[in-house]
Amino acid sequence: MDFKISCEINASARAIYNAWLNSEEHAAMTGGDANISQNIGGEFSAWDEYISGVNLELIQNEYIKQRWRTVDFLDNQEDSILEIKLISINEHKTILELHHSQLLDADFHYKQGWVDNYFEPMQSYFEKNKK
Template identity: 30%
Template sequence: MSHVIHQEIVVTASPQRVYSALTDSKQFSAFSGAPAEISPEAGGVFSCFGGMIVGRNLELMANERIVQAWRVANWEAGVYSVVRFALKAQGADTLIVFDHTGFPEGTREHLDSGWHAKYWEPLNKYLG
């Protein structure tokens, strides 16, 4: 089983608005409906969905790219995956090229559907 999730999603908002929603605690909480604490700096930590998702920002390029060491709180201690959000303007919209790698065996299907249900659908609704 592959340990890679690749998704391409179009969001009806500019890269700036998408980047802000994914990196600002208040906006993330607003679109996700759950508490979030997100450091706006590379190297800073984040906690989303009331602490169910935690990690560290590895790279932040404003309005272009977010790379995070990302984990579900109930994974085995010390196990992190890597998520990459590349934001590309498409007219007034944004194409998110998303890759998630290095997650534990047996979690792919749950994670794959979770990105749509917990990130892309509420984000599009919030920004649209």
């Protein structure tokens, strides 16, 4: 199973990219502890280690591809793939397109999880911290 969702965020693509890959900003943006490498091949964890994975591809201010899983994945379940595309509308507005693939049919709830635990908190974070 896979899905695509998007949202508009009042921040530059650079600010969103940097916040996604910065442990302190990611934690402030989402409300859960994060430990994130900024390097290809580097590991990350987010949401108090509920989410973990590896950075597969990084194009500064444009694209993030990660191998991604949660503690709820089955032991024998392959990691899913997360792709984040940042489309700059202008200096202060960006569309974030998220494509989450290689999920099981039972993982459909992650779609709403992205909205509730990432998109909405990110919009609030960047409204408060104009970047």
